[in-house]
Amino acid sequence: MDAFAVRTVGLIKRYGRLLALDALDLAVPAGSVFGFLGPNGAGKSTTIRLLLGMARPTAGYARIFGTDAQDVRVTHRSLAYVPADVALWPQLTGAETLELLGRTGPGVDRGYRDELVERFALDVSKPGRTYSTGNRQKVALVAAFATRAPLLVFDEPTSGLDPLMEREFQHAVAQARERGQTVFLSSHQLAEVESVCDRVAILRAGKLVEVADVANLRRLHRSQVEVTFAGTAPQLDGVPGVEAVERVGPTRLRFTLTGPPAPALRGLATADVTALTIHEPTLEEIFLDYYDEVSR
Amino acid sequence: MTAVDAPAPQAARAAGQTGAIHALTWLAVRQIRRGAIVVIVLAGGMSAMVATTYASTVGDTMDAAALAALAENPAIRTLFGQPVALDSAGGFTVWRTGTVLAVVVGVWALLAATRITRGAEDAGHWDLLLAGRIPLSTVVMRHATVVVTAALFTGVSTAAALTATGTPAAGATLHGAGVALVGVFFAAAATLAAQIFPHRAAASGATVALLGTGLLLRMVGDGVDGLGWLRWLSPFGLTAISRPYHDNRALPLVVLALASSALLVAIPAAAAHRDVRGGWFAPRTGRAPRLRLLGSIPGFALRRLLGPLTGWAAGVGVYYLLIGLLAVSMTDFLADNPRFADLAAQAGFAGLGSVEGYVAAMFVLLAIPAGVFAAVRVAATATAETDRRLTLLYAGPVTRLRFLTAETASTATGAVTLTATAGLATWIGARSIGAPLHLEAALAGAVNVLPIAALCLGAAVFALGWLPRAVSLVGSLPAVGGFLLQAIADSTGAPHWVGTLSPFTHLAPVPDLAPNWTASVGMLITAGAVAAVGAIGYHHRDLRT
Ligand SMILES: Nc1ncnc2c1ncn2[C@@H]1O[C@H](COP(=O)(O)OP(=O)(O)OP(=O)(O)O)[C@@H](O)[C@H]1O
Ligand SMILES: [Mg+2]
Numbered sequence: 015m016d017a018f019a020v021r022t023v024g025l026i027k028r029y030g031r032l033l034a035l036d037a038l039d040l041a042v043p044a045g046s047v048f049g050f051l052g053p054n055g056a057g058k059s060t061t062i063r064l065l066l067g068m069a070r071p072t073a074g075y076a077r078i079f080g081t082d083a084q085d086v087r088v089t090h091r092s093l094a095y096v097p098a099d100v101a102l103w104p105q106l107t108g109a110e111t112l113e114l115l116g117r118t119g120p121g122v123d124r125g126y127r128d129e130l131v132e133r134f135a136l137d138v139s140k141p142g143r144t145y146s147t148g149n150r151q152k153v154a155l156v157a158a159f160a161t162r163a164p165l166l167v168f169d170e171p172t173s174g175l176d177p178l179m180e181r182e183f184q185h186a187v188a189q190a191r192e193r194g195q196t197v198f199l200s201s202h203q204l205a206e207v208e209s210v211c212d213r214v215a216i217l218r219a220g221k222l223v224e225v226a227d228v229a230n231l232r233r234l235h236r237s238q239v240e241v242t243f244a245g246t247a248p249q250l251d252g253v254p255g256v257e258a259v260e261r262v263g264p265t266r267l268r269f270t271l272t273g274p275p276a277p278a279l280r281g282l283a284t285a286d287v288t289a290l291t292i293h294e295p296t297l298e299e300i301f302l303d304y305y306d307e308v309s310r
Numbered sequence: 311m312t313a314v315d316a317p318a319p320q321a322a323r324a325a326g327q328t329g330a331i332h333a334l335t336w337l338a339v340r341q342i343r344r345g346a347i348v349v350i351v352l353a354g355g356m357s358a359m360v361a362t363t364y365a366s367t368v369g370d371t372m373d374a375a376a377l378a379a380l381a382e383n384p385a386i387r388t389l390f391g392q393p394v395a396l397d398s399a400g401g402f403t404v405w406r407t408g409t410v411l412a413v414v415v416g417v418w419a420l421l422a423a424t425r426i427t428r429g430a431e432d433a434g435h436w437d438l439l440l441a442g443r444i445p446l447s448t449v450v451m452r453h454a455t456v457v458v459t460a461a462l463f464t465g466v467s468t469a470a471a472l473t474a475t476g477t478p479a480a481g482a483t484l485h486g487a488g489v490a491l492v493g494v495f496f497a498a499a500a501t502l503a504a505q506i507f508p509h510r511a512a513a514s515g516a517t518v519a520l521l522g523t524g525l526l527l528r529m530v531g532d533g534v535d536g537l538g539w540l541r542w543l544s545p546f547g548l549t550a551i552s553r554p555y556h557d558n559r560a561l562p563l564v565v566l567a568l569a570s571s572a573l574l575v576a577i578p579a580a581a582a583h584r585d586v587r588g589g590w591f592a593p594r595t596g597r598a599p600r601l602r603l604l605g606s607i608p609g610f611a612l613r614r615l616l617g618p619l620t621g622w623a624a625g626v627g628v629y630y631l632l633i634g635l636l637a638v639s640m641t642d643f644l645a646d647n648p649r650f651a652d653l654a655a656q657a658g659f660a661g662l663g664s665v666e667g668y669v670a671a672m673f674v675l676l677a678i679p680a681g682v683f684a685a686v687r688v689a690a691t692a693t694a695e696t697d698r699r700l701t702l703l704y705a706g707p708v709t710r711l712r713f714l715t716a717e718t719a720s721t722a723t724g725a726v727t728l729t730a731t732a733g734l735a736t737w738i739g740a741r742s743i744g745a746p747l748h749l750e751a752a753l754a755g756a757v758n759v760l761p762i763a764a765l766c767l768g769a770a771v772f773a774l775g776w777l778p779r780a781v782s783l784v785g786s787l788p789a790v791g792g793f794l795l796q797a798i799a800d801s802t803g804a805p806h807w808v809g810t811l812s813p814f815t816h817l818a819p820v821p822d823l824a825p826n827w828t829a830s831v832g833m834l835i836t837a838g839a840v841a842a843v844g845a846i847g848y849h850h851r852d853l854r855t
Binding site: 095 | 432508597598599600606607698699701702704707708709710850851852855
């Protein structure tokens with residue numbers, strides 16, 4: 015098996031004159047939980063449809079465990095999918111839908127499926143047309159997790175789930191990770207991404223703007239530093255990583271810091287610093303920073 | 311709302327409301343306009359064609375004795391309606407096209423009404439709309455009004471065509487009004503059914519059953535002396551007893567108009583007290599799983615086929631049972647009245663004098679329901695794709711080609727079953743009155759139309775690949791378009807090659823004559839080739855999920 019669960023090379027998708035995806039190069043290591051983020055219309059769902067062979071690329075290609083995404087007979091044996099907007103057959107009950115998907119899909123672990131039905135508190139005797147949005151999503155999630163497929167592709171799977179179910183979802187993702195499954199998760203729920211993902215990619219207007227480990231993402235970003243000092247102000251001119259130095263009072267200074275803090279600390283040592291606060295950006299602020307640039 | 315001098319917020323709100331209603335009307339119009347134009351043109355075109363060619367085809371063969379014979383024959387009356395005023399172009403046109411036209415307009419109106427009301431609501435297209443300030447009953451009534459208006463235009467087009475061809479205006483108006491009112495009645499009934507039943511298939515099915523019952527009442531009322539009053543209970547019967555070009559009775563149409571109005575009035579009342587996406591008959595909220603035919607893609611295709619196929623088979627079966635029951639009465643009549651046999655031969659129904667000739671002629675018509683069935687089934691697949699119901703199946707390890715093969719095979723199985731049902735029903739009907747018809751002969755005649763159904767299936771698959779929005783239209787073309795083309799070519803003296811474009815020209819009247827194997831194989835090969843081109847398109851395009 016390929017070391018990459020998902021790999022796209024120069025993937026381009028055009029809808030008429032609209033360039034929905036602009037030469038996307040993406041590599042998702044097998045066994046990781048990979049977050050796929052971006053503002054509305056960035057091309058996340060488009061990418062996923064290309065990965066599933068449901069849409070045809072204008073140029074470039076996508077591979078799933080080394081097999082071209084178009085060869086769905088092979089690739090779909092090792093993946094399961096939950097779409098953003100789940101539609102069920104109105105006349106089939108939840109149990110019938112799960113049976114259909116289990117038997118036409120890549121396989122099913124019936125014991126685990128029953129456990130998931132229990133955990134997601136799903137009433138499977140109801141016909142599809144009577145399910146609420148969240149319950150439709152739960153049917154699709156149960157079906158997907160129960161396949162035990164090596165790759166799980168989720169497009170905003172929790173947009174309709176309540177907080178309790180959201181927790182069950184994160185629990186199931188954690189279990190999948192423990193079993194060595196790969197999870198490709200497109201989501202707008204930043205807290206969820208922060209808590210389950212190892213690595214994230216940020217897409218904007220069809221272009222990849224960042225791929226990083228969640229743990230590293232903070233380090234790439236500016237912290238706000240505020241110092242209070244007695245006597246003369248510390249000398250920070252030309253210190254690497256320090257920017258936007260600003261006097262906010264006779265004895266207070268504020269600046270932003272990017273990268274390792276050692277040079278800045280040496281600069282501060284030149285003065286009599288009485289208080290120091292470092293405000294690390296939340297993941298949310300980091301994402302919003304990326305998203306925000308759309309309007310610029 | 312940019313007007314700064316609006317006197318009161320109330321006025322602004324009223325203006326906004328009007329704008330919203332206009333937008334709603336436009337939304338409904340856009341969803342039905344293509345079909346509406348086809349039906350309106352068809353109504354005018356068919357009427358004008360038959361009326362203008364009356365003199366050359368029928369004019370001089372009619373005399374009083376012949377007319378009396380025709381009017382007295384129960385079989386003729388049952389199948390084609392009671393002939394009145396056949397001595398005039400208008401009266402003949404009403405007899406020849408009236409029932410067909412009324413059925414076409416009625417079926418179109420009911421399907422359009424359930425599609426744009428319950429269908430759109432089920433698919434969730436109305437959720438945003440209904441979150442606005444327009445109430446559900448207004449939205450429903452707006453859509454019903456648009457379909458009703460389209461139905462009225464079919465009547466205008468019919469009346470205009472008949473007046474333009476020189477038939478008396480009174481008869482033309484009455485006949486046009488009758489056609490229009492049948493459309494209005496079924497549009498109203500379908501919209502009402504869409505308020506009562508919680509999903510589209512049930513609403514359409516119930517209204518189609520109502521239409522079938524109405525047709526049956528008309529047939530029995532026309533055919534059996536003493537039961538003529540039954541026609542007062544059927545929209546088709548009411549248009550028949552208005553007798554355009556003869557008595558020109560307005561009362562039956564007034565009754566039909568009142569019945570339609572009553573249905574229309576009931577719609578807002580029925581819509582007012584139900585939930586969005588709900589109905590009066592709440593769907594059951596839980597049941598034990600039925601796991602049969604869920605284990606594979608072909609199995610699931612079969613499972614989805616069974617319900618609709620049962621409905622189609624019931625309708626077609628009843629009609630062909632009737633054909634069988636009338637076999638003797640019809641053939642005796644034509645044997646005694648050679649003039650009508652000649653007339654029928656001109657219209658493409660040769661050999662009606664024998665039972666086998668008669669059922670052969672009737673089986674040719676079976677190509678239309680069989681072909682339309684195939685087209686509609688493939689269209690259902692296209693709808694399931696757009697409604698995203700297929701997304702989770704496509705996410706499984708099944709290629710699009712395999713999926714398409716399963717759908718096509720199940721549809722083909724359905725078409726074979728449908729024709730075999732018709733053959734069997736005809737045989738049962740004929741045997742029960744002692745007509746000499748062998749089971750093999752009946753079945754052979756019925757399945758003989760399958761090549762045309764195959765052409766429809768091929769065309770529908772082609773559309774699924776390249777024109778997924780027009781599957782039912784393109785798929786019905788070989789059967790419906792082909793039939794009309796042949797009829798037009800035959801009765802207008804168009805160049806010979808025009809007629810040969812229709813598959814019906816190449817269909818042998820089985821069991822009267824031997825099957826035209828060359829033509830049948832040719833049609834099957836064509837169908838296969840067209841379907842293959844469709845499969846290529848389906849493989850390469852994006853799924854519309
Ligand atoms: N079938 C289609 N035809 C034309 N344009 C499309 C089609 N599908 C998507 N697009 C366009 O491609 C772009 C990317 O859409 P996509 O659905 O991938 O966005 P997304 O990142 O999933 O957004 P969201 O977060 O809102 O789900 C959008 O501009 C969208 O309008
Ligand atoms: Mg999306």
